[in-house]
Each structure stands twice: as structure tokens, then as C-alpha cells.
Amino acid sequence: MxxxxxxxxxxxxxxxxxxxxxxxxxxxxxxxxxxxxxxxxxxxxxxxxxxxxxxxxxxxxxxxxxxxxYNTYAHYHARCTECGRLSDVTVNGFKEKNLLANACDEFTLQGVTLEFFGVCKFCQGKTC
Ligand SMILES: [Zn+2]
Ligand SMILES: [Zn+2]
Structure with missing residues (x-):
């Protein structure tokens, strides 16, 4: 078993x-x-x-x-407005830690779900 x-x-x-x-x-x-x-x-x-x-x-x-x-490394996601694909993105200078540290007292924060949107490399026709 x-x-x-x-x-x-x-x-x-x-x-x-x-x-x-x-x-x-x-x-x-x-x-x-x-x-x-x-x-x-x-x-x-x-x-x-x-x-x-x-x-x-x-x-x-x-x-x-x-x-x-499966990628448990802290990273962000962006959804493509053309095809709906969800991609991993790194956004320079953007820190989730700071967001949580700046939180107010009225709520105990456990995390953040943040989704960027835009056009993915496939829909842009880039193959890199
Ligand atoms: Zn796309
Ligand atoms: Zn991911």
C-alpha cells in the first residue's frame, strides 16, 4: 500500500x-x-x-x-491577454517581502497572489 x-x-x-x-x-x-x-x-x-x-x-x-x-522559487506570474498562457516572470525591483512588511495591523497576511498581464513571447512572435 x-x-x-x-x-x-x-x-x-x-x-x-x-x-x-x-x-x-x-x-x-x-x-x-x-x-x-x-x-x-x-x-x-x-x-x-x-x-x-x-x-x-x-x-x-x-x-x-x-x-x-512545481517551481517553488519566489516568482511572479503574467497572464497573456492573447492566448491566456500563464508564464513565470521576474520583475526587477519588485519585492513581495516589502509588500507584506508594509501591511496594516487589521489583517494577518499570509501571502499574496499577484498576476501581471501582457502579451507573451509566443504571441509576440518571438521564439527566444
Ligand atoms: Zn500568448
Ligand atoms: Zn510559476
Whole structure:
């Protein structure tokens, strides 16, 4: 049983890494193709376990299904207004830490979800 759980976790992690900021539903769809025995509930549970253990990030966006990111390095996201792709971006001089430090007393902040938007390199026709 333990071995099977380890295998499932690995399969789910691999799917997470092969997709671009997927939702749990997208991870499930990818896993289900090769491993039909892995249930949807398992995928959701394992993904939130990854997030709790710092193995993945949960990307919350209001009004949208949560997305997961295997890249746990502090980084920002930009959504393309043309194709909807979510890309990793680094914005020079922009520090999440400062945002949290500047917070007021009325709310205990635990994090920030910040999404930039613009036009991605694919829609700009750049291949770099
Ligand atoms: Zn695009
Ligand atoms: Zn990312």
C-alpha cells in the first residue's frame, strides 16, 4: 500500500512538472491517461499535500480554479491577454517581502497572489 502511494505521488508530481501551471483537474486528466486507477480525489489530496510540504505552490486567483506550480522559487506570474498562457516572470525591483512588511495591523497576511498581464513571447512572435 505504501509503495503504491509513493508511485502515485511520483506520477502526479511528474504530471505537475510536465504541465504549465495546471489546475488539479488538468493534472488529473494527464495522470488518468496513463494511470486510470488514480482517482481524482487522490490527485487533489496529493497536490495539496505537496503545497503543505513546500514541494509545490498553490496559485490562487479570484474566481478561478486554483493552479499548482512545481517551481517553488519566489516568482511572479503574467497572464497573456492573447492566448491566456500563464508564464513565470521576474520583475526587477519588485519585492513581495516589502509588500507584506508594509501591511496594516487589521489583517494577518499570509501571502499574496499577484498576476501581471501582457502579451507573451509566443504571441509576440518571438521564439527566444
Ligand atoms: Zn500568448
Ligand atoms: Zn510559476
Amino acid at each position: 505504501k509503495e503504491r502511494q509513493t508511485m502515485q505521488k511520483q506520477v502526479i508530481y511528474d504530471a505537475l512538472c510536465s504541465l504549465n501551471h495546471p489546475t488539479a483537474t488538468e493534472v488529473y486528466a494527464a495522470v488518468h491517461d496513463s494511470y486510470p486507477t488514480v482517482s481524482r480525489a487522490t490527485v487533489f489530496r496529493v497536490l495539496s499535500g505537496f503545497a503543505a510540504n513546500g514541494k509545490a505552490l498553490e496559485l490562487r486567483s479570484s474566481g478561478q480554479e486554483m493552479r499548482y506550480d
